[in-house]
Amino acid sequence: MSSESSDVRFIDFKSDAQPTWCPGCGDFGTMNGMMKALANTGNHPDDTFIVAGIGCSGKIGTYMHSYALHGVHGRALPVGIGVKTANPDLEVMVSGGDGDGYSIGAGHFVHAVRRNIDMSYVVMDNRIYGLTKGQFSPTSREDFETATSPEGPQQAPVNPLALALASGATFIGQTFSSDAQRHAQVVQEAIEHDGFGFVNVYSPCVTFNDVDTYDYFRESLVDLGDDEEYDRTDEEAAIERIMDSQKEYQGVIYQDPDSVAYGEKHGIEGSMAEIPDGAPDGATDLVREFY
Amino acid sequence: MSSESSDVRFIDFKSDAQPTWCPGCGDFGTMNGMMKALANTGNHPDDTFIVAGIGCSGKIGTYMHSYALHGVHGRALPVGIGVKTANPDLEVMVSGGDGDGYSIGAGHFVHAVRRNIDMSYVVMDNRIYGLTKGQFSPTSREDFETATSPEGPQQAPVNPLALALASGATFIGQTFSSDAQRHAQVVQEAIEHDGFGFVNVYSPCVTFNDVDTYDYFRESLVDLGDDEEYDRTDEEAAIERIMDSQKEYQGVIYQDPDSVAYGEKHGIEGSMAEIPDGAPDGATDLVREFY
Amino acid sequence: MPEDLNWAVGGEAGDGIDSTGKIFAQALSRAGRHVFTSKDFASRIRGGYTAYKIRTSTERIESVVDSLDVLIALTQRTVEENTEELHDGSVIIYDGERTMMEDFEAPEGTVGLSVPLQRLAEEAGGAIMQNVVALGAACAVCEFDVSYLDESLEKRFGGKGSSIVDNNKEAARAGRDYVNDEIADTFPYDLDTTDADYVLLNGDEAIGMGAIAAGCRFYAGYPITPATDVMEYLKGRIERFGGHVVQAEDELSAINMALGAARAGARAMTATSGPGIDLMAETFGLVATTETPMVICDVMRSGPSTGMPTKQEQGDLDMLLHGGHGEIPRFVVGATTVAECFHKTIEAFNLAEKYQTPVYLVADLALSVTEQTYPPEEFDMDAVEVDRGPLVRGSDIEEWTNDSDQFTPHAATESGVSPRTIPGTAGGAHMTTGLEHDELGRRTEETEVRVEQVDKRQRKVETAQRDEAWTAREFGDADSGTLVLSWGSNEGAIREAMELLDEQGTTIRFLSVPYLFPRPDLTEAVEAAEEVIVVECNATGQFADVIEHDTLTRVKRINKYDGVRFDADELAAHITDVLAGGDGKGDSDPDSGTVNETDAETDAEQEITT
Amino acid sequence: MPEDLNWAVGGEAGDGIDSTGKIFAQALSRAGRHVFTSKDFASRIRGGYTAYKIRTSTERIESVVDSLDVLIALTQRTVEENTEELHDGSVIIYDGERTMMEDFEAPEGTVGLSVPLQRLAEEAGGAIMQNVVALGAACAVCEFDVSYLDESLEKRFGGKGSSIVDNNKEAARAGRDYVNDEIADTFPYDLDTTDADYVLLNGDEAIGMGAIAAGCRFYAGYPITPATDVMEYLKGRIERFGGHVVQAEDELSAINMALGAARAGARAMTATSGPGIDLMAETFGLVATTETPMVICDVMRSGPSTGMPTKQEQGDLDMLLHGGHGEIPRFVVGATTVAECFHKTIEAFNLAEKYQTPVYLVADLALSVTEQTYPPEEFDMDAVEVDRGPLVRGSDIEEWTNDSDQFTPHAATESGVSPRTIPGTAGGAHMTTGLEHDELGRRTEETEVRVEQVDKRQRKVETAQRDEAWTAREFGDADSGTLVLSWGSNEGAIREAMELLDEQGTTIRFLSVPYLFPRPDLTEAVEAAEEVIVVECNATGQFADVIEHDTLTRVKRINKYDGVRFDADELAAHITDVLAGGDGKGDSDPDSGTVNETDAETDAEQEITT
Ligand SMILES: Cc1ncc(C[n+]2csc(CCOP(=O)(O)OP(=O)(O)O)c2C)c(N)n1
Ligand SMILES: Cc1ncc(C[n+]2csc(CCOP(=O)(O)OP(=O)(O)O)c2C)c(N)n1
Ligand code: SF4
C-alpha cells in the first residue's frame, strides 16, 4: 500500500488535544512520523490501535487519533500483543520511552521480540526519564550526571538494538526524530514488515538531557540508507553496526526476509470479538469429553 | 585461591537435607560443581550467600549449606545485588532455572548483567518448566511439544548467551552438568571473575524433556577449552560462537579482561550491617543543611 | 454392605498415582457411580508422598471423609500417612515381593493383601503396568467388574497403540484373577452399578469449559499450581472455537495481554494463583479505570508468599476485595462447587461486560484438584446466555458522540455504565488511560471531572447491587438459631456435616456465599440467628471480618490453615463444639490447626467457657 | 496588620515556580518566620499551570487556608485558578509589559501591581531573573527586608559563580525599588521578623533524613512521584555514612534488592507510591514470611491506576492493610506531619528489627510536597535510639542451634520473635524461604509445623500489640461529645479547623492516628462519643471502615477525593455541617468533591436531614 492509494491523510491521525510536551521536545517529530507512516500505509484511525507507555513519550496516545490505550508503566507491549492476537485485522502500534521499554519493560521487550507478532514498536529514546524530571535511564551514558547519578550511573548503557537482535528480532530500525522524512519512512517499513517492526527513535529531551542533544545526533548519525553496499538482510553486517559503540546508525539495520509472524505460525485468523448469544456450536462436545 | 590453600571442603557446602530431585536430574551435577567451585575458591559457608530462584532448580538453596534465601519466582538476581552491595565481603552466588531467569526474570537479567556486580549467576537450563510439570520454557525449541505447546511454542527460543552479551556481559560461560570437572572449573572462574560471572548450565530434566537429553548434549557440545586458538577476550570471536545456532559451546566463551565491578566503580567498601546505637556521627549536619 | 466406598492409591510423586486414580475414578463413573476425588500431594516431582483418593457412592457426594476402605499402597509411607483413616476391615493392597515392602505388616484390624504387582505386570508385558494390576486387584476386592476399566484404559493408552491397551487390560485382569484365585477371601465391599451416565471433571476444567461456553476466545497465562490446568485445558481446545492461548513470560504480561484482547473486543481471561494475583495488582487497577471487561481467575493455594503451593487455603479474600492501590471498583465472584466453577465463570463474563469492570473469579485448590461426577445436564450448553452489555455498533454510535463527533467511552451515565465500541467500529475511535480522564478518555485533573468519574465508576457497583440477584445458596433449616456462613469449596463438607449433625438432632441454617463483592446483605439473617459461625480455610477469618463489618455483629469462627481441606466429620465435631460453647477445636484432630479466633475484645464479651 | 500572610507565585510548569517559591520560603524562615508551603501542579513538564503557595506567620502553622494576600502571577491562568482565594486588598504582582498580560485586569477589589519584571531583569543582567525581580517586588509589598533573600540566593546560585549571585541580588533590589519608588502605594502587609532560627524541609526529605539517622545504609528505588525525592535526598548523602543508593530497573527489583541488603544485615529501605506498592506486593509477602526487617515507604498519590500522579489522596490504606495474597503479618505506621515523617521513619526501622517484619511507612503527597519550618530541635539527632532486636552474635549463637548445631532462624519462641544472625557470623549459616518452613528455614508441609509457624508469625503482632504504646495523638477537648478521627496529613488542617470551630463555640476531641496496624484500641473513645466523624482524603472511607469493624459502631465520614488536600476553613464548615445533621458537604465549595459517605444500611438508620 502506498500513500497514493489511500484517502486517509496524516492529519486524520491527529487528535484535537494540544500536546503539553516542552517546546522543542523530540517527541513532536517522532509522533508526526508515526502519523505519516500510518497514513502512508493506508490505515484508518478506526482500524488502528495505539498502545502507549507511561512517560512524556506515552502522551502520544492522547495526541493521536485512533483506538488507543495508555497503559501502566512498562507494559505496553503485552497489551499490543493482546490486541493484535484478538483482532489481526487491526493495525497495532506500540510506543513508549526508553525507561518504559528498556528498564521496567525490558523483560517484555525480549519476549515480544521473539514472539514476532505482526505489529510495530516505536521507542522514543531520549536517554533520560523525562516525566519524572530527569533521572538517568537505561540508555543513559555511563558518566551522565543526573539527580540520581551525580557521578554518572557507572554501568553499561543498554544497547536496544543489540538486545533486539539477541532476542531474535526480524526487523530493527533506528531513526532521529528531526530527520522527519527518514524517520517516517523507516516507521512505515516497520509497519509493512511481516512481524515485529522495532524502531528506536532518538527523540531528544531538551529539558533534562544536555548531552544527547539534537546537535549530538545530527553530527554523529550515520545513515545506512546512504550506503549502497549495505545489505539489511545480512545478519553479520547488522551485528557489526549494532555492536559498534563508536557510531550511531540510522535506517533499517536488519530485516529478516523470511520472517513469518506469530499469528500466521499459529493460524490466528480474524477478529475474536464476534461471539454468539449463547454457547458456541460444538460446545456440547466439550461436556462429552468428560464421559 | 586454589583448593590446596583452603581448609574448606566441598562437602562443607552440603546440607543434610535429602534432595527430592528426580533420580538422574541434571541439577545434582550442577549443584556439586557449584559446591566444588565455592570450596576451591576458598570460601566458607558462613561467608557465602546463595540466592535461589523458584523451580526444581531453586531447591539447591535447601540442599546446600550457607547463608541462603529462596526467593520468589524470577527475582533472585536483585536479591543477590542487595546482599553483595550491603556486604561486599560475602561471596554471593545466585542460581535458578531458565524460566526463573529468562522468562519472568528476563528484565532483571539484562540489568544485573549491565550493572556488573561482583557475583556469580548459575542458571540450570533444562529448557522446560520442571516444577510446574512440563510447560515450554523460554529456551525450549520452536517445535518442542508440551502441554501448553502441543505443536511447539512456535517462537524463537531465547539465546541466554546472546542476551548476556547484548547486555554488556563481562563474563559468559556455558557448561553441561554431567561434565563435572569442566562445569566446576568454569563456575570457579565465574566466581573469581571481577564482575558478574554468568554461567548457563545445561542441566537436563529427565522427566519432562525428552529432546534436550544427556545424549543430545554429550553429542553436540563443543568444548572451547579444547580449542587452543580460542581467545576468550575476543568479543568478535565470542559473538560468532554465540550467534551460531548450529552448535552448542562449552567453556568460558567471553571474558572482559578490563572488567571493573560495580562496587569498585561506586566505591562501596565493607559491610553495612554495623551501625551505631544512635544517629551516626555527622547526622546533625543533615539538619543544618535545611537552614 | 456400605453404599459409600473410600478408596485410595498412594506412593511417591512420579509413580503415576494421579493417572492410576483417574482411571479408577472414570471406571466408577462409567459404572454409573458418583465419584468425588481428592489428592494429597507435595510440590515435588519425585520423592514426596502423594495419593489420589476416591469417595464413591450411587448417591451424589460433595465432600471427603476421614476414612479409607481400600488402599493401594505402593510405599510404606502411604500407609503411615493414612493410619488414622484406616479402620477395622480396611483392605490394603501392596506388593509383598518388592524389597521395600517385604517386611510390611498391615496395621491391626486391617487386611493386608499382598499382590505381586510387579511380577504380574511383567508377565502381562511390562513392569510399568503394576499400577493397573493393582487396579484389577482392587476391582476384585470391591466386586467391581474389571471391564469397567477398559474404556478408561483405552482413553489413556489409545494413543500408544492397541497392543499397549490390550496389555493393560490383561494386566488388570491378572490383578483381579490373583485376588480371586490366590487369595480367595471375601471382603465387605460390593460396588453397585447404575445406568446413570456421568461426566467426571475437576474445577479447573470446569472453569476452562465455562470460559469457552461463555465465548472467551483469548487466554493468556503463566503456569502456576493450581491454576495451570485451566490453561492446559484451554490449549488445544479454544482454537477449535477461533480462540488462542498465549503462555506469557510472566503474570504482568498475561494480564496486560488479556487487557489488550479485551479492548479489541474479545472476551478475555487469565487465571493464576496468589503470587500471580499480587503481580497483577497494578494492572488490575488499570483494567478497572479504563472500564475494560475482563475475568481474572484466582485459584487459591496456601500462602503467604510461595507458602505451600499444593495445599488448600482460602487466604486471598482480603487481597481480592482490597488489593491494588487507590480505590478500584471490582466484582468478586466465588465458586462453591466444581459445577459452580462452570456456572460462575459464565456469570463472571456476563458481569464483566454488563458493568465493564474486571471480575475476580475465585476458586480454591480443593475445587481445582477435585474430580467429581455430575450428570451432563449440569453443564447445559443450551442454557448458556451471553450478555455483552452496552456494546454500541453501527450508527448507534452517533448517540454517544459529543458535538465534535468524538465518541465518549466514559460517559457519566445514570447507571454508571458507558457505551462501548470496539476497534474497527467506524466513528468509534477513542483512547482511554489509567490516568484520571474525562468522558472522552483523555487525562484530566479538573476536580469536577475527577469527582464525576470516581462517582460514575462507583455507581456501576451500586447499579449492580440494585439490579442483580446477589443471593446466597441456602441449605438446612431456615428457622434454626444457628447460622453457618461460608464461601468457596467448604460448601460440600458443611452440607455433609449437616447430615451428621441432623442425626445428632442439631439443625442449622447454612448460607454458602458465592458473591463476595457485591454480596448478599446478610444483616437480617445474622440478626435472626442466635449463633453465627463463619467457616473458612484461613487463619485470620477474612470473611468473618467482612460479615462483622457488614452486620456490626461479632461472629464465631471455625478456621483451618494447615493446608488440608475440611472434611465432614471434623466439621460436624467443630460445629458441635462451638455450639457447646467450646473453642471450635472440637474433639476431633487436636493437631488439625483448626481454631476459633475471635477478636480480643470479643473474647471477653462472649465469655466462652471451655 | 495580619500576622498571617498567604503568598503565592504561579505560572506555567517550567517557569521555575518551584525554586522561586522556595527562595522566598527560605528567606522567611531566615527571618524567623514560620512557613507552610503547598503546591498546585500538574504532572507535565511544561504547559500546565503550577503554583507554589506559602502561608507564613510568626506562630507555628500546620495547614493551608483558602485565601491569598499576595500573588505573583506570571500568567493569566494563575489568577483565574485562584479567583476564589483572592479577596479585597489582595495584591497581584504581574508584568504588564508582557504581551500576554497586556490586557490583564485585576479582579474587583484586588490591587493589580504591574511591575516590568522582564525589563528590570534584563537590566540586572538577564531576563531569566524576572522571578527574582518579582520576589523583590513582593518584599516591598510586604515590608519585608529584601536582604533576607540574599542567603537563599547564594544557596541557589552559589554554584554558578559570584557574579550570578550578585546579579540576582541586584534584580531583587530592582523589584523592590520599582514598587517603592514607582508605585509608592502602601499595602496592608507588614511582615514581622523574630530571632528564631528554623529549618525548612518537606516530608520526603524528613523521611530520608530519618532513614540516615536510623542507620539505614541501603536504599533501592525506582523514580515515581511523589516518592522520588526520598531517593534524590539520599543520593549523595547516604554515601557519607557508608551507604549506597541503587536506582533499580523497576519496583520489583527495588524491593528485592532491599530484601537482599536486609538479609545481609543492613537497615534497608525502599520508597514508592501506589503503583510501586502494587508491584511489590508479592515480595512483600516473602519479606514477611522470611521474617526480614525492612521499611517500605508509600508516599500516596491519587489513584486508582496512574490516577492523578501529582494530586493528593489517602487511598492506599486498604492495600497496605490487606494487600498481598495469603495472610501476611505486617506493621503499618503513618506520618501525620512533616516532622513526624522523620520520627516515624526511625520508629519504623526499630519496629522492623524488633519484630523482624516488613513495616509499611505511609505518607501522602500533601506531606511530601509541603515545605515547612521547624525549630531544629525537632530533629534531635542525640535523641535517636536504635533497637536492632534479637540480633545474635558470637558464641550466643549456640543458644539457638539445634542438636545438630544448626541455627534456628525461625525458632517458635514465646514472643514469636526469633534469633537473627547475619551472614558472616560464624556458625550462623542458615537458609530461609518463602515456602512454609520449619525452625531451620527449610520447606515443610507438615501440618503441625505449618500451624506452628503461622501462629508464631501472628504472635509477633500480638507481642507488639501488648508491648508497644500504640497511641493516638490527641488534641482538643477530651470530654467533648464529638470525636474526630483521622490519619495522615489531615492532622494540621483539622487542628486549625478546631481553632475556627472553637471561635464558634464548638469543641471537639480529635485523635490523629499514626498507627494503622497495629493500632490503638479506639473502642472506648468511640463509645464515649455521641458523634464520631472520620476525616480522610479518599472516596470510600477506608479508615472509617476499619474503625467500624473495630468498634462495631457506624461512624460519619468526611471524604475528599478531588485531588486537593483539605484546608482548615473547608473542614470547619464540613464538621459544622455534619454536626448539624448535614451530609458533610458544608456550605463551602460545592464542587470540592467532599461527601459524607455512609453505607446504604446506615443512611436509613441515621436519617440525616439535609
Ligand atoms: C510502576 C511505576 N513506577 C514508576 C512510575 C513513574 N514513572 C512515570 S514515567 C517514568 C519513566 C519515564 O521515562 P521514559 O520511559 O524514558 O519516558 P520519557 O518521559 O523519557 O519519555 C517513571 C519512572 C510509574 N508511573 N509507574
Ligand atoms: C509469580 C509466580 N508465577 C508462577 C509460579 C509457578 N512456577 C514455579 S517454578 C516455575 C517455572 C519453573 O521453571 P524453571 O525456572 O525453568 O525451573 P525448573 O523447575 O525447570 O528448574 C513456575 C512457573 C510461581 N511460583 N510464582
Ligand atoms: S521533559 Fe523532555 S521528554 Fe519530556 S516533554 Fe520536556 S523535552 Fe520532552
Ligand code: SF4
Ligand atoms: S522434573 Fe526435571 S528438573 Fe525437576 S527434578 Fe525432575 S528431572 Fe529435575
Ligand SMILES: [Mg+2]
Ligand atoms: Mg526517556
Ligand SMILES: [Mg+2]
Ligand atoms: Mg527449567
